[in-house]
Amino acid sequence: MMEDLAMHMLEIIMNSIGADARLIRIVITDSILRNLILMEIEDDGRGMTPEFLAKVTDPFTTSRNTRSIGMGLAFMKGLTETCGGSLHIDSTLGVGTKLTASVQRDHIDTPPMGNIGAMMMQCIQSNEDIDYELRYVTDVNEFLFRTADIKEQLEGVSICEPDILLWIRSYINEGIEQAKEEMR
Amino acid sequence: MKSLEDLKKMREAALKRVEMREGEKDYRVVVGMATCGIAAGARPVLNRLVEETAEKSYNCTITQTGCIGMCVYEPIVEVYGKDGEHTTYVHVNPDKAAKILEEHIGKGHIIEEFTVNAAQSKEA
Numbered sequence: 001m002m003e004d005l006a007m008h009m010l011e012i013i014m015n016s017i018g019a020d021a022r023l024i025r026i027v028i029t030d031s032i033l034r035n036l037i038l039m040e041i042e043d044d045g046r047g048m049t050p051e052f053l054a055k056v057t058d059p060f061t062t063s064r065n066t067r068s069i070g071m072g073l074a075f076m077k078g079l080t081e082t083c084g085g086s087l088h089i090d091s092t093l094g095v096g097t098k099l100t101a102s103v104q105r106d107h108i109d110t111p112p113m114g115n116i117g118a119m120m121m122q123c124i125q126s127n128e129d130i131d132y133e134l135r136y137v138t139d140v141n142e143f144l145f146r147t148a149d150i151k152e153q154l155e156g157v158s159i160c161e162p163d164i165l166l167w168i169r170s171y172i173n174e175g176i177e178q179a180k181e182e183m184r
Numbered sequence: 185m186k187s188l189e190d191l192k193k194m195r196e197a198a199l200k201r202v203e204m205r206e207g208e209k210d211y212r213v214v215v216g217m218a219t220c221g222i223a224a225g226a227r228p229v230l231n232r233l234v235e236e237t238a239e240k241s242y243n244c245t246i247t248q249t250g251c252i253g254m255c256v257y258e259p260i261v262e263v264y265g266k267d268g269e270h271t272t273y274v275h276v277n278p279d280k281a282a283k284i285l286e287e288h289i290g291k292g293h294i295i296e297e298f299t300v301n302a303a304q305s306k307e308a
Contacts, residue, residue, distance in 0.1 A: 002223065010227075011219060018250075071219045118231055125234070126217065126248045153191035157198045162238035162246065164194050171186045 002075055004114025005039065005103075011072035012041050012099055013123050017130060019045025019097065024123070025133045028116070030180070033139045035105045037085075037113070042098040048091040056089065076101055083110040117173035120145070121165045128160045136176045143175035201241070211244035211289050212264040213237075218251035224258035225277065232278035233261070233285065242289045257300060263288050272300040 002008055009026070016024045021043035029038035048056065059074040073089075076099075080087045084104035091097040103110045120134060124147060134145040150159055150168065159165075215221070215230045233246045244263075252260050257274035261284060264270045271294050273284055280298055287293045296302055 007222060007227070010222065014217070075219075118227065121234070122217070122227065122230060122248070125230070125246070149188060150191060153188050154195050154198075157195045160245075161194070161198045162234045164191070164198070165234050166238050167186065167190060167194060174186055 002079070002111075004111045005037065006114030006116050006119040008076050008079055008101075009039055009041065010119050010122060012076060012101075013119075014126075015072055016041065016043035016045050016097065017123070017126055019043060019047070021045035021096070021130060023131045023133070025135075027135045027137065028113075029137045030105070030113070031137075031139050032105065037103050037105050037110065039101045040098065042096065044096040047093040047095050047097055049093055053089060053091050057087070079103065079111075083107040115169075115173065116176055117169035117171070120172050121169040124168065125160055125165055128158055134172065136179055138179050141179040141181075143172075143179040145172050145175065208266070209243050209245050210266050211242075213244050213246050213285070213289070214249050214262040214264065215246070216250070216252045216258055216260040216262075217248040220251055220255035221258045221260065224255075226259040228278045229259045229261065229276050229281045232281045236282050236285050240285070240290075242285050244285070244289045254300070257303060260300075273298045274300045274303050 002011075013024060013026070023044050025040075025042040027038070027040040029036065031037075057073045057077040059071055077087050080101050080103055084107045085102035088100045089097065116134070116136070120132065123130075123132060132145075132147045136143040147159060150164075154164070157164075159168075213233060215226055215233065217226055217230065230246070230248070236242065237244060237246055249262075252262075254260065254274070259276045261273045261276045261281060262270055263273070263284065271288070273280070273295070276284070276298070284295060284298065287295050
């Protein structure tokens with residue numbers, strides 16, 4: 001089912017996309033020293049009322065109208081509780097939402113990171129007008145990816161051209177590998 | 185190592201492709217990417233569709249949608265033609281996805297056995 005952290009994050013980012021975000025910021029902190037993986041996802045979407053926010057991790061809460069169950073946040077909450085971490089959500093109506101989820105890095109139930117490049121490719125592909133910033137922070141280094149930089153180079157050509165999406169996937173994965181290299 | 189400079193070349197290539205095709209693609213391929221789709225394996229299907237389309241320059245765009253309302257049939261891939269007719273493929277895996285592009289987009293042949301109609305009549 002949700003076999004890696006990238007998959008959990010993809011679910012959360014889909015919520016941001018559904019909330020009409022224009023800019024989504026993702027910060028992944030991967031720290032051996034702090035024995036921590038921290039996932040922060042911040043959007044400028046429509047936000048939630050305090051009432052909705054209070055019950056948002058309940059699987060029977062959803063904003064969609066096709067069905068009355070929403071599992072994305074419930075899964076993320078379960079993950080953080082199982083893996084010695086925590087989940088926190090801040091949201092302001094009309095301003096946006098920030099989700100912070102942490103897990104213990106060496107916890108036996110903590111799933112692998114998964115393919116972050118593929119996750120970003122899928123996010124970008126879902127709506128090319130949304131901008132993304134991804135920061136992958138390790139104890140020694142950091143990798144930064146911004147769709148705005150890519151779009152500037154492309155000068156009007158769609159970021160969703162298949163060869164460009166694939167390039168982005170490997171560019172991100174190479175960048176992350178490099179940021180992790182000096183950790184070992 | 186990749187650099188942002190690579191994008192310049194890819195931009196030129198993309199512009200050339202657009203000139204050759206002169207506008208709209210013939211098909212739109214849509215993947216259900218809600219929780220139900222993702223949990224059933226839509227991610228690798230989407231990856232494969234993008235990879236095959238990049239490699240073989242199929243005449244289609246790949247897009248995503250939310251829950252189609254038939255979660256038991258996920259992963260679902262829908263193919264829309266230019267004149268609005270559409271085909272729903274169900275229980276798609278990466279290899280079936282490649283086959284759908286090859287037959288349906290490449291040659292215009294619908295693969296009946298992968299469609300929702302075939303799946304439903306098997307159950308009946």
